[in-house]
Amino acid sequence: MIKTANRIANVEEYYFSKKLAEVRSLDTVEFPVINLGIGSPDLAPAKAAIDALTRSAQQANSHGYQNYKGIPALREAIQKFYKTTYQVDLNSETEILPLMGSKEGIMHVTLAFVNEGDEVLIPNPGYPTYASVSKLAGAQVTTYEMKESLDWGIDIEALKARDLSRVKIMWVNFPHMPTGRIASHTELSELVALARKNNFLIVNDNPYSLILNDAPLSILAMEGAEEVALELNSLSKSHNMAGWRIGWVAGNKNYIDAVLRVKSNMDSGMFLGLQQAAVESLKNGVDWFNQLNDTYRKRKQVAIRILEQLGCSYSKNQSGLFLWAKAPDTVNDVETWIDKILYGAKVFITPGFIFGDAGKRHIRISLCATEEKLTEANARIKKRIDELNPTPAGVHAGKV
Ligand SMILES: Cc1ncc(COP(=O)(O)O)c(C=O)c1O
Structure with missing residues (x-):
């Protein structure tokens, strides 16, 4: 063997x-x-999305390789979604990169930023992929606890007291899976401030923000986030499209360019019909x-x-x-x-x-x-x- x-x-x-x-x-x-x-939604996506996919699949010219950065219409739809949902202004040309779900983004971001031996800070409890992908990249995984005594919030004072000098990426996931904890604006702001002070990348994995949550928040709405933050998001949970594999990463152009350097060497774009369907789904009101x-x-x-x-x-x-x-x-x-x-x-x-x-x-x-x-x-x-x-x-x- x-x-x-x-x-x-x-x-x-x-x-x-x-x-x-x-x-x-x-x-x-x-x-x-x-x-x-x-957590694979059993409910149907929007009919307009299914119609767009089937229409596209019937066109002879839909089946070729696609742009590595996704079609402009999809990036523009994501830009509008960020504006209406989170009041965040993004540049659709430079600050949004469509992905095949947010899960693959965890690998791309890690490969783009983490050197062997770097520390990666992840939530405990938390989505298992943060740890496994970090280990695959040779990183040292360290955890911060989501504290039951704080209704599953992060003890930010305890984090501030730690030596974070070797941390390269901190993964946060609000609303949090599995605890269902929502972060307040203050908590997210404090986390961004911590990332700026300690010079690490903070990535919010945000696929649950529209499910049973009256106040969706993006980390990109926090002051100074453009310097240190990226956000992963997806249509899997909120738009009932988990199997379609449609997500994106958003944030500073330089960071997005770094992720694209990895991703464009790993796949060759998303099927056009899926992208056109995503544009329709993002119109869900x-x-x-x-x-x-x-x-x-x-x-x-x-x-x-x-x-x-x-x-x-x-x-x-x-x-x-x-x-x-x-x-x-x-x-x-x-x-x-x-x-x-x-x-x-x-x-x-x-x-x-x-x-x-x-x-x-x-x-x-x-x-x-x-x-x-x-x-x-x-x-x-x-x-x-x-x-x-x-x-x-x-x-x-x-x-x-
Ligand atoms: C916290 C978290 N992040 C990311 C994902 C992956 O979602 P996607 O389908 O967008 O890749 C999941 C899926 O269960 C999740 O729970």
Whole structure:
């Protein structure tokens, strides 16, 4: 066998890449698994986007390689979106670079800025890709805690007291996944100030800002952000287009140029039809988002019933596509507990440890399932609890 590169030694296959194969293996026609694990919206994108894609696919001249920087119409649509959503003025020619989702942007930004041995500061709990991509690039990963005692905010005073001189990139993700924490304008401003003082790049990963959030914020709206900040964003969550792979990075021209130097050597542009569809989706207005959020609000009520039945505690102020909750103290090992729910009730919920050790007592429920499915999941879990605890005195939330 040919020996693999050293850089993959510290990186595991992505959790969901493995776990969802197991989940699928438990699926049967009679008793399918209800997947409340992953944040892949099950609702349809705007019809205008689908029409634009199909129209484009039927044109003979749509199928060639595309501009590495995306078509001007897409960058202009993103520019308008930033203006109306976050009151941020961007130059569509120089300050926006379309990507195939925000996930690939994490790799491009890292390759463009991080040297081997540089420190990369990431949230704990946080999206696992920040750590794995940093490790692939040979960076030293250090974490900052999202503190439960601060309603999952960052202890900025504690960060200020740390030696941040070797940090090259700090990843922030507001609204935060998995905790649903929204940052205030003051918090984001303080983080930008910290990046300026310590001379590192701060990147906000912002794909959840339009889900169950009344006040969408961009880090690029903060004073001085143009000197030190980039922002990743995408249509995956907010526009129900996760599988289409459409996102972008925005910020200072020099930083965007550096990312383009990496990206243009890795892919050859996005299919024209997808870009034209994205232009249509970016026209989705207040009514579209109100309807979307009404659906998620209703689902959240059912998801809360699941958490209560499981005996979990949770914050009521969560935004985004998930509910984040603490397992009852009676549960010793949350991963095993989650597996018992999977094998016993055929309901898959994400264990919090995959987001870092600060999440090991927690679980995450996705709202990307219909109210009917969530209700059915709740009924299955109740049935399982009743089977295991037949006497009323024995009923114990932690025992599934
Ligand atoms: C915090 C965070 N960032 C980025 C992504 C990737 O999203 P995209 O589909 O835009 O690549 C996800 C997806 O789950 C996420 O949760």
